[in-house]
Amino acid sequence: MAAYPDLSDRQERILAFIREFTGEYGYPPSIRQIGSDVGISSTSVVSYNLNILQRKGYLTRTREVSRGVRLVEEESTSEQSLIPMMGYIAAGDPLPIADGDFAQGEGEQVAVPKELVGDAEGVYALQVRGTSMIDALIADGDLVILRHQQQAQNGDMVAAWLVEEKAMTLKHLYWERNRTLVCLQPANPTLEPIFVHPSKLEIQGRVIGVIRQL
Template structure:
């Protein structure tokens, strides 16, 4: 499912052209940029890009192109600065955090649009809606939306969404591995609250929190 160098250049040029002019390039413009003299070759490669899911085409329509989600996670709207993050589900203290095994694409989920001012776009972003008031110690309340980067490990100080296996609990805390005692300290964001300590084998990290959005009332 990989792209050839040519196809990658074509894809990047299409995105750049849309960003700079406001409309997609023609077959001939793409050919000129990438160094293809034949329109049929460009057309052929555009069809390949479409089959691989990178673009959508509209038949017999000039500039009938659009770049769609190139891969799972965050996806750009080429025409503007904002981008989409899939809302993968709900996070609640008592429930396991069930995420799709494979990469999930924005086409399968509700999404929330973010801007670069809020968070730099990157692959593997997803969002969760908070249910219940159990995350208040992380300064996160019912209804808040947390944006996470999918990863299964963490560095000290990261705010992570983790599943505590023995307790059967999902939690949002700052992660600190204490080497000397080989235990993990999970520190609430609220400095007035006490940390909890768990064994490294008892924790399953689901992702790193990179932003929180609260819509008041």
């Protein structure tokens, strides 16, 4: 089991139970529920141990609030964002319409680490179909996290629509010759870049992250 040198067995069990319970039900357990699981008959003893756990920094309590217990580990690291899954991306198809409404609507959502997205405004996820993005180090099945935007800065990895080729591509973008030429550089440096005129390119968004499940 976990090694908490400064905690008693009971306190470890309490911690573990709160973690499980909260995960399962979405709200924290009451003092009596904790006691019943850990095997403590008296509510005061549970409260007593919770206070110790709070003092030692493992959790936070809110006085006189039912189920007012929160694990500290959750406070710090559990931050994540829910972003909408907008569908698929493949070389031949344009991006699914990413219209203005990104609020937590219907449809599927994915949870991603908050550090990955920062502000979740205009962020969405697409699943890659096919190996056409392999030169961007993106495999079949990968989840790409995009922020909807038309502009891009030098070096940004962008999702772009190549008008003439009628193809969607993910590449690093660089402006050349005073913005009259665009260089699309594969992430894999052994591959050759593409040069196109800005008018033949429609930037659909910026890639801010990739998640691959194997």
